Amino acid sequence: xxxxxxxxxxxxxxxxxxxxxxxxxxxxxxxxxxxxxxxxxxxxxxxxxxxxxxxxxxxxxxxxxxxxxxxxxxxxxxxxxxxxxxxxxxxxxxxxxxxxxxxxxxxxxxxxxxxxxxxxxxxxxxxxxxxxxxxxxxxxxxxxxxxxxxxxxxxxxxxxxxxxxxxxxxxxxxxxxxxxxxxxxxxxxxxxxxxxxxxxxxxxxxxxxxxxxxxxxxxxxxxxxxxxxxxxxxxxxxxxxxxxxxxxxxxxxxxxxxxxxxxxxxxxxxxxxxxxxxxxxxxxxx
Amino acid sequence: xxxxxxxxxxxxxxxxxxxxxxxxxxxxxxxxxxxxxxxxxxxxxxxxxxxxxxxxxxxxxxxxxxxxxxxxxxxxxxxxxxxxxxxxxxxxxxxxxxxxxxxxxxxxxxxxxxxxxxxxxxxxxxxxxxxxxxxxxxxxxxxxxxxxxxxxxxxxxxxxxxxxxxxxxxxxxxxxxxxxxxxxxxxxxxxxxxxxxxxxxxxxxxxxxxxxxxxxxxxxxxxxxxxxxxxxxxxxxxxxxxxxxxxxxxxxxxxxxxxxxxxxxxxxxxxxxxxxxxxxxxxxxx
Numbered sequence: 001x002x003x004x005x006x007x008x009x010x011x012x013x014x015x016x017x018x019x020x021x022x023x024x025x026x027x028x029x030x031x032x033x034x035x036x037x038x039x040x041x042x043x044x045x046x047x048x049x050x051x052x053x054x055x056x057x058x059x060x061x062x063x064x065x066x067x068x069x070x071x072x073x074x075x076x077x078x079x080x081x082x083x084x085x086x087x088x089x090x091x092x093x094x095x096x097x098x099x100x101x102x103x104x105x106x107x108x109x110x111x112x113x114x115x116x117x118x119x120x121x122x123x124x125x126x127x128x129x130x131x132x133x134x135x136x137x138x139x140x141x142x143x144x145x146x147x148x149x150x151x152x153x154x155x156x157x158x159x160x161x162x163x164x165x166x167x168x169x170x171x172x173x174x175x176x177x178x179x180x181x182x183x184x185x186x187x188x189x190x191x192x193x194x195x196x197x198x199x200x201x202x203x204x205x206x207x208x209x210x211x212x213x214x215x216x217x218x219x220x221x222x223x224x225x226x227x228x229x230x231x232x233x234x235x236x237x238x239x240x241x242x243x244x245x246x247x248x249x250x251x252x253x254x255x256x257x258x259x260x261x262x263x264x265x266x267x268x269x270x271x272x273x274x275x276x277x278x279x280x281x282x283x284x285x286x
Numbered sequence: 287x288x289x290x291x292x293x294x295x296x297x298x299x300x301x302x303x304x305x306x307x308x309x310x311x312x313x314x315x316x317x318x319x320x321x322x323x324x325x326x327x328x329x330x331x332x333x334x335x336x337x338x339x340x341x342x343x344x345x346x347x348x349x350x351x352x353x354x355x356x357x358x359x360x361x362x363x364x365x366x367x368x369x370x371x372x373x374x375x376x377x378x379x380x381x382x383x384x385x386x387x388x389x390x391x392x393x394x395x396x397x398x399x400x401x402x403x404x405x406x407x408x409x410x411x412x413x414x415x416x417x418x419x420x421x422x423x424x425x426x427x428x429x430x431x432x433x434x435x436x437x438x439x440x441x442x443x444x445x446x447x448x449x450x451x452x453x454x455x456x457x458x459x460x461x462x463x464x465x466x467x468x469x470x471x472x473x474x475x476x477x478x479x480x481x482x483x484x485x486x487x488x489x490x491x492x493x494x495x496x497x498x499x500x501x502x503x504x505x506x507x508x509x510x511x512x513x514x515x516x517x518x519x520x521x522x523x524x525x526x527x528x529x530x531x532x533x534x535x536x537x538x539x540x541x542x543x544x545x546x547x548x549x550x551x552x553x554x555x556x557x558x559x560x561x562x563x564x565x566x567x568x569x570x571x572x
Contacts, residue, residue: 071419072391075368078418082365086358087536092378095532098525100517105358105539131417132364133357231386239384246381250373253391 019267023254027052030059038062038270040263042254044069044121045201046280047174061280062266065120066259073121073199073252074128077169080197080223080245081129084167085111089221093242108133114165116158116181117172117200118144118151119286121252125171125199137161141177162189167197173286174201182206187213195221199251202227207238214243225251305553309540313338316345324348324556326549328540330355330407331487332566333460347566348552351406352545359407359485359538360414363455366483366509366531367415370453371397375507379528394419400451402444402467403458403486404430404437405572407538411457411485423447427463448475453483460487461571468492473499481507485537488513493524500529511537 017033023042030039031054039061041049046063049055083089087103094101111134115126118140129136130148137150139161144151152161162168168190172178182196183206190196196219198205207228213219224238225247238244266276280286303319309328316325317340325347327335332349335341369375373389380387397420401412404426415422416434423436425447430437438447448454454476458464468482469492476482482505484491493514499505510524511533524530552562566572 068393071393072372075372075394075418079365079368079372079374082361082368086361086365088365088533091533091536092531094534095525098520098522100534102534102536102539105536105541107354107357107541108361128418132361132414234384236384239381245378247374247377248380248386248388250377250388250391253388255391255393 019270021263022049024048028054030055038266038276040064040266042259042263044252044254045173046286047201047203050280050282050285057282060276061282062276063278063280063286064254064259064262065278066254066262068255068258069252070120070124072255073171074124076199076225076247076251077115077125077171077197078128078132080199081111081113081134081167081169082132083223083245084195084197084221085134089245109135111135111166112137112164114139114161114168115149116140116161116168116170118146118149119171119173121199122171125169137164158186159189162186163191165194166191167195169197170200170204172200172204174203175285177285179203180206182210184209184212187218190219192218193220195219195223197223199225202230211237211241214241219243221245223247225249305556307549308335310334314340316341324552324562326350326552328545328549330538331459332572333487333489336566336568336571343568346562347568348562349564349566349572350540350545350548351564352540352548354541354544355538356406356410358541359457360410362485362511362533362537363401363411363457363483364414364418366485367397367399367420367453367455368418369509369531370481370483370507371420375531395421397421397452398423398450400425400447400454401435402426402447402454402456404432404435405457405459407485408457411455423450444472445475448472449477451480452477453481455483456486456490458486458490459572460489463571465489466492468496470495470498473504476505478504479506481505481509483509485511488516497523497527500527505529507531509533511535 014033015035018035018037020030020036021040036056036059039059042064044064090103113129113134114137115122116139118138123146126136126138126146126149138146139152139158143153181204210222221243223245226249230249232238238246269276300319301321304321304323306316306322307326322342322345325345328350330350376389399415399420400423401408402425404424412422412424412432412435424432425438425444429439467490496508507529509531512535516535518524524532555562
């Protein structure tokens, strides 16, 4: 078994490696392993792995689906929604100016939230928001149904979901179809003064279009956990923008305690000839 | 009926007033109303009303118990707990320094929370935290039981609850018994690095002791919605303290839509000779 993070040129015989457990390894790390039978990602998103042209095309690739990671994502999304709904980002700015300024208070049922992407994480987020009283609409590429959530799919569904929400939470996988999805034309579909919470991938958002939408008042605020370049460079305009909350890609970290069980289950399944869980469909990209 | 906020010297005949609907009116506002039969507060806490020596002693006084206000309080407490649990206040500081610095991630079940005060609001807060996966202990002056919450009472119970929590949320009424409850000796009972969320009254906290506990590392952070003097004066040290989050007394505002029904119900009850709801026990102070 190979942990690509610690691979060195002469530390092992490539022919002995049958399982590679990886967390966004450098390009080329998985080439030249003739007996590789499984690539197990420690990350939920496999867009960077799939972008590596040396990734063996015929070896099964499994994503991380860690219940604790889903839970962490639901917490982060709920925190962002509560912060936007109850003006807590605004109060933080007021505090810096020693300014006592209450804002009007809305009920949760007056703040419609859209969740884009209804995979494991999007589902966990949508359910958590419903439990906490928010009206939730969901969008996914293929039709899905989810109790308590108004689900939509397709291009027309996306326009409808974006137009109906005060807060849009993005949890889509990054694929050629979703690259740059948040751009001037999608921002124009959103309600004036709506907010964006991007917990998926930096490549989903056209950064210059986001800055323009915030500047014009089209969007009110963005909570961003992911960026086109990570770590976000120190001179990037997002850091000091009063309408942007920057998180250092921490919305949901893999929890080693629960993730180890997920990995062990797949390794055992491989050894025993049983089906591998959470296999990636490479044509779909997730 | 009298709305004390708009009372002027000659606008009405005092003898015609039977119900006073008040929101922290100036001292003396309720004196000289010979036929007053009910004082209905629009606020949940009546400590300032009770401190007015001219408040008629023989007129029933009702507190505001507004389900929407309870819900708002639960949202604020949950937001504060999520922010502390997931290091979101730390990330906000890092953002100001353009610093990309992930912190370790804990599960909700690793973050014990104590809720002090199990009245309408404390109960709503405790239940909301349980639903979101936190282990919750509750404390109240008199013994109470609450599903899913480990409840305690009395002095010994208080010490135990404080010692067991990573985050302490205060929702006690302000009475002579709870004035200054958070002082050097209670802070010394708390875990090193624990945090305080005060959503009740400023008088519960000895401000100089809080600053000392934060400075020594005894406490990690305080989220404060209430202060000894409100609005918090512009030169107060809390505003610029990196370990203090200041909110301008907005944790839970009375929602006029739902509160109006509560008031109307009590006025109708008075007219019809039925029991008034949410009467204050003046000896207890809430």
